[in-house]
Amino acid sequence: MGIFVILLHASILWAQTRQEIRIPDVMGYRTLKCDFHMHTVFSDGLVWPTVRVDEAWREGLDAISITDHIEYQPHKADVPTNHNRPYEIALPRARDRGILLIRGAEITRDTPPGHFNALFLDDINPLDTEELLDAMAAADKQGAFIWWNHPGWKPDRKGWFDIHTTLYEKRYLRGIEVVNGETYYADAHRWALDKNLTFMSNSDVHDAVPLEKTTAERHRPLTFVFATGKNIPALREALRAGRTAIWFERKVIGREEYLDALFEAAVRVSDIQYEQGKTNAVRFTLRNDSDLPVDLRRTGKAGPRELSLPANAVARVRVGVESVEKPVQLSYVASNFLIGPEKGLPVTLAVAGQLVIDIKAEIGRD
């Protein structure tokens, strides 16, 4: 009788709905999911500004900025230059959707120095200047937050040049894209750490974002901003204070304090159960209550050599122990939580101090 099965449902429907991304709030801050670099037909992008808001809504983002190139206007024969229009066109839709839309632009020079995004502008036009430093000053005057985009673009001319030192010392340059689109820049990762720049990760999308559910396996690169609230002043304060982390492919990238907080909030040990006998052991459940996958590699002596905990998944672990009396501390590195280039986050799984469940009594009647 009856094989089992199922399915089928109009997946198009979700296009009209929003799929939240589950990332825990940490350290008393709200974790905002953001993408601050994208283009429209108003520079070299291929979509209308409202599309960017709809994509962000669908994918569970909290805040975006449309950052069309100021100086590069390949469509201007058909779409006359008007730097503020993408923001103005998209704003009513952003209000309807509850998406924070930040007025921004991309200051575009060949590399070096390269491209820079400026956010929190009141008017983009004053940035349309001949000299780079004039554009930077105009942005700074408006209270902008500015970062260096895709450093590493054009591999034969990449590097930190004098002009970057100048921008940094004038405090124009406050952040850096460690991730842009599908590329991770190890150099930028080191500079962000050494020079205390804000970690940025953005899609730099020009085409339409594929109409698919955001999952741990498939999502656009995001900047998590740890802000005091979901509003623009809070976002600006957090970016200036450097309170961000990056989600790129399976990896979470950022300063140790934020990655540690994310890990602690996402991963929990529960259902601890001791077994006494020929060999003593402890069993426990490891839960991941987030959309971030977690890859663990053992650094201590006890525990499975590797443990992979997908998003929102639960694993059951058994570890041999010498004594069931002593609390167990398992040492691991979360190898996809990067606190430096190729350097995972050290974590401890504390299996202790919790109620011992006697499963035998509970399961089965015999």
Added chain:
Amino acid sequence: MGIFVILLHASILWAQTRQEIRIPDVMGYRTLKCDFHMHTVFSDGLVWPTVRVDEAWREGLDAISITDHIEYQPHKADVPTNHNRPYEIALPRARDRGILLIRGAEITRDTPPGHFNALFLDDINPLDTEELLDAMAAADKQGAFIWWNHPGWKPDRKGWFDIHTTLYEKRYLRGIEVVNGETYYADAHRWALDKNLTFMSNSDVHDAVPLEKTTAERHRPLTFVFATGKNIPALREALRAGRTAIWFERKVIGREEYLDALFEAAVRVSDIQYEQGKTNAVRFTLRNDSDLPVDLRRTGKAGPRELSLPANAVARVRVGVESVEKPVQLSYVASNFLIGPEKGLPVTLAVAGQLVIDIKAEIGRD
């Protein structure tokens, strides 16, 4: 620069982890996700008993029963008959996994009367009798919970016969499969309502369950049991008391009180915002915090004609209103929450009594 991105990750990993199903607890009970009908090589199934536990763990189930046929043993030349072995083989794995495993069996007669499952047995052997009523009495003596499987099997000989009345009046028969595998039985749905039988839904799986994530679009048919705890006595009490609901394809099926409780716990109105002007309107967010999709069809005068809210999704709704002073009550039917054959659950979306958010002040600085 940078197209956007991403992906790739060994999906096989999840085979070793558990994906929880998000179904809210209701009415002070814990909602257990259960499948009480499945087979192994010990009757006409095609897998070893431990496979059933691993599948259940992976798919986020709380309790199962392996119910091999007592009288139908097509593999007995190779696997000698031993009714209690599937349970005994699977039990250690169930304990490790934290799955409630219930000793059960399928009493198998041609239809009418058909097949019946008995759960909560101490020993299956006394049920291996010539006469059906003897098997039923033996099960009942052990305190079994018994239900009628796939009523409607063999369409030319289906129906409620005298033998069913006898079983019902002797209080052997306490439940009925409204869903078995990929089939829904409208007749059984009516009998369950009329005769106060417990609603059952099971996979009756013989082959291996496909190794895929359980989703709203693709899951095995489940019985939700509203129990006082996750243990076998609580499960038995709830089944006898009729506290169940069914999840089949996109549909939730059961008594109105349970479906109403599930709906109320899953769907929330929030972020209410009034607009005053030429036309008054109210905007609000509708969230579905469960893995159950919700299809709404308007029955009142206000609101979108249709609203489909996928699992764990959020929709933003705008409704024209006469006055922004009066609370708004929107009348809908949840057309995939069936309180009778083809009869959806009436629901009210109350858009009122909540903080009015002035989004304009919050978004944008201008």
Added chain:
Amino acid sequence: MGIFVILLHASILWAQTRQEIRIPDVMGYRTLKCDFHMHTVFSDGLVWPTVRVDEAWREGLDAISITDHIEYQPHKADVPTNHNRPYEIALPRARDRGILLIRGAEITRDTPPGHFNALFLDDINPLDTEELLDAMAAADKQGAFIWWNHPGWKPDRKGWFDIHTTLYEKRYLRGIEVVNGETYYADAHRWALDKNLTFMSNSDVHDAVPLEKTTAERHRPLTFVFATGKNIPALREALRAGRTAIWFERKVIGREEYLDALFEAAVRVSDIQYEQGKTNAVRFTLRNDSDLPVDLRRTGKAGPRELSLPANAVARVRVGVESVEKPVQLSYVASNFLIGPEKGLPVTLAVAGQLVIDIKAEIGRD
């Protein structure tokens, strides 16, 4: 040792490659896969014209037309009206990609009469007239092929009105959309048959087409054109001659002669094998060498009641027969090949005249 498995591969790559659609050529014609109705930012669409070519390339299409509204120009404050620009912008990309790009436009009036597409234009500007009949005459003068779009739009004002009769009698109106986007119009289906209009099916896409592989389960609505070659004059000749069929969801829709030819070219009986014994039977293999799924429902006495043959799949069928001497003719209806509203294509599976394979001798050495 070794569990098995695998995977992972950058699915983004396929964005840069083309996935051919397998639809057989029939009746000596080449089957072109076409979508003749879509929009860009030059009217109310949301993408740049080149995007339409890239989408078509990726999805295995042969020919498209960008048909921006002439009279409806909601973006004109930012994108000044210039009817011929979408074609001019997209043409170089179409040449590179090998996509046939046809200059077209949508003549847009409220309904009735509604919207009409005109293809094979030299210049769109002369169609920008006050009077509908003037626009039609201007298109006709350029040798256009014109059809009625989404008849049935605005259900309260739908129907075949006098104006449609006028257009039809003047031989302006030569085709009709039986399918537009996600909607099938049964009325249009009947009119196409009764008035000998060319069957059209188009996406009318405004947003970006999701970046996914085209499959039998998920594809945009297409018009198959049976043309003497892949070039614009051949396409025009075929559209005027009415040699088209529609692919919509699982359904193929069109005149019986074309559907019959598609079915015959796609589905083959092979590996016929007779069994003689207590019961005589014939086994055979049914192959579907196309991307069109085939759903068969028995209308004769022999054969399985239902047979579903997915795209590019093979089924093995066993049919009881009276004698193994006589050729077997199985009568079915291909229920998803619609020769009229809800009317499937009658087909015969001829299981005869082929080599009988003695599988026993071939398989196994014993």
Added chain:
Amino acid sequence: MGIFVILLHASILWAQTRQEIRIPDVMGYRTLKCDFHMHTVFSDGLVWPTVRVDEAWREGLDAISITDHIEYQPHKADVPTNHNRPYEIALPRARDRGILLIRGAEITRDTPPGHFNALFLDDINPLDTEELLDAMAAADKQGAFIWWNHPGWKPDRKGWFDIHTTLYEKRYLRGIEVVNGETYYADAHRWALDKNLTFMSNSDVHDAVPLEKTTAERHRPLTFVFATGKNIPALREALRAGRTAIWFERKVIGREEYLDALFEAAVRVSDIQYEQGKTNAVRFTLRNDSDLPVDLRRTGKAGPRELSLPANAVARVRVGVESVEKPVQLSYVASNFLIGPEKGLPVTLAVAGQLVIDIKAEIGRD
């Protein structure tokens, strides 16, 4: 009007149908898709023998062998040892399905020497001996083809030992698993080349094979056998002659002659088109008519640095050339076609000698 759309179809249907794998026949041989290593409940597997045939049918395989362990029988308390039963139980289903089923078994010793599979047996019982060499002799006497399984299992005791030399010199050992399950063995790859052993790749599946479509991204490891026909003697002759190649994840592994033949049969250059002007160039289409993905890395001076051609996909390539008069030879390595450990197959794309298509004349009327 009309967004575009899509979808939905019961994917379960394909479980009852077969999805062919497209791998070209080469060098006058037929390419058989095979998996010669798998288990059932008759040793330590978890499924009934017929399941293995159904899986093979569904996934487009031509031949399999069920190779239960002779000496390791963990289920024997419930499934008494009977070495020939898995074959006998599965054979009728294999005949129905047209799958070649080969009687085989796994000779199981701790490592070294490890495990060995023997195929083409008449009776497995004589191989159930105390001494390994006796078992080998018994298999050899029946004309078996024998290979070494998963060499590299237990990394601390892996290697080619004297016993392997003995087996090899006695000509018992004729093949070696370069791939088993999810593991590739570089040592075995070298031994296969150095000692002229037949390349083998098998799933060694114990659990059920996931019910999914076989794709280039997700398939079980296969051995391609280049045989004179689809029958058991031809298969045996080809295995003894070493005519095989391996498909593992995205990789094809084997001797250069077979990989070269597969590449040549799968990948075609067509639609060549020369452009003369400021810079000369040639455009061409690269087609992959197989289910094998192809990753190309440039080794010469001309052409894109990297080219990835998914299964059954088409790419359009543009290459700058000095003169449009001379035929163009592009040098690449197919980096996922391994003719040695980490050594890709050198290939040449010859863009020459074909009809030049003047696309400008064909596309567009203007």
